[in-house]
Amino acid sequence: MKTYANPVFPYLRPAEFDAPGARRPVVIVGAGPVGLAAAIDLGQRGVPVVVVDEDRTVSVGSRAICYAKRALEILDRLGCGQPIVDKGIGWNVGKVFFRDELVYRFDLLPEPGHRRPAFVNLQQYWFEEYLVERARAVAGVELRWESKVVGVAPHADGVVVTVATPDGEYTLEGDWIIAADGSRSAVRQLLGLEWEGQVFHDRFLIADIHMKSDFPTERWFWFDAPFHPHQSTLLHRQADDVWRIDFQLGWDANPEEERKPERILPRLRAMLGDDADFEIEWASVYTFQCRRMQRFRHGRVLFAGDAAHVVSPFGARGANSGIQDADNLGWKLDLVLKGAAPDRLLDTYDAERTRAADENILNSTRSTDFITPKSNVSRTFRDATLGLAKQHAFARRLVNSGRLSVPAILADSPLNTPDRDPDFARGPGAMIPGAPAADAPVAGPAGEWLLGYLGGDFTLLGFDAAVGPFGAAALAREPVPCRVVQVGGKPTAGATTIEDRQGLAARRYEARPGTVYLLRPDQHVCARWREFDLPSVRAAIARATCADR
């Protein structure tokens, strides 16, 4: 590749070869986006983690390139959002073409006042590099390369993992294992666990090319393009003037042949013209499937990311959901390890994230069925929809070139305290219990964005001096402590006061003076009230940590 050289991370002989190793609270298998995010989250919470990965570098090839707003917000909390956004290419607009006509245009982030854009495109190798860099800076995170898991022995109170290295095998004992080792998860296979779903009979070619171009920074999707008839084509911009072009090939295509430059170049020439000046960076022919494990928790083994669930690439729902898995898991595992919550809190990781996986699988299956119709009648409806879309609004809503990743709203979570006050809105976009906190521009001691003040710990977000010094002091002393952030009003001892620069925080949270929101450590709303009441907040925290049953 012209624009990128994979780093080589050195293998270091583990201490376990020379002396029996201490038992670890958490062993993470897989140093991809999900394993690294989980490691950073736990490390930031003071939980020592060992991460083992069979490779000694980051992703080979660009692979997952679209990182959604929610994933970026999680990475902000993990201390590595900024370099990823700086290096990546932000975009909000998508265009859909049918043959040679533009039929549909969408803007994923039509309103200002959010720190992060709808999406940033960045090659997975860069993304992982920034996570590795951040993980190395967090005390208590140890990354072990060329360390392949070849055995997993679960016990009632822990797991023994056998790791193969250039020096031979050793064992690592962990209270908990996070299996984030990808769609071909060794841990899943070693435990003999199944996953169920659908394999799609189609092949796609990814061609990453290096090209100076003044194409706009937008997602362009063609159905039945003149340069690639009867199949779909997707164009995306990545960092360093690298462009991702994704051609549907059909099931009969020969993957070995299609990977060859002499097969790829004519396809690119047809699309970009004979004068275009480009070089192929990386190419890959892939198939995909939509499936998940029935449960993500198996005793002391917790599955996350592609190891637990996989989707088709249309919608950017793979890595983005994996990052949300890590976000959901980190604080729960920390509280269980500390003895501050019972271990059934981890069953809610399974409940919340299997539900999110189902939503992702449903959406990505529907997109795939629209993009690659499986019957003549399905293709006829698809083409009819596209034909009507240019003129008729209703048909544009039916066009499905990928329903792009949106954050999971955990509306049915048992951790939520249902609304008691009837005047909160419950419609789309409302900050209902289960929704991830909305961002807003603010002013205060820790930066200009509201999300920077929320999460990590439980946070009580009050509007005006809603909580008061007694409440703030009491919440700080709870077994699961809760910080208080106050929007506007006279400063209160024990609370961080911020200003609502444009009134957007109050609007997005439907706030009146006195309104309070309880946010989980992963920034999801778990309760809200029109006025502060300490016993109610205590009860809601107990509920959100399974300490009430």
Add this chain to the structure above:
Amino acid sequence: MITLNTEANIAAPDDFYERLIATHRGLTDAQSALVNARLILLLANHIGDPNVLAQAMAAACDGVSAAPDPGAG
């Protein structure tokens, strides 16, 4: 006169589309064509208004009958 509504009018469009395609699962092309015809007749009867139906027929034909087959390229 009532006019044909071509603004988005289906609350969950992806649910609808999935169901529409699922209605045809396992059918031959000839059976699908028959199901589509019956579906149109049922919906037309439900709509009832002759002006709306005439506008829908015109919108459906627009760009289909006059132009050469765009699928041939």
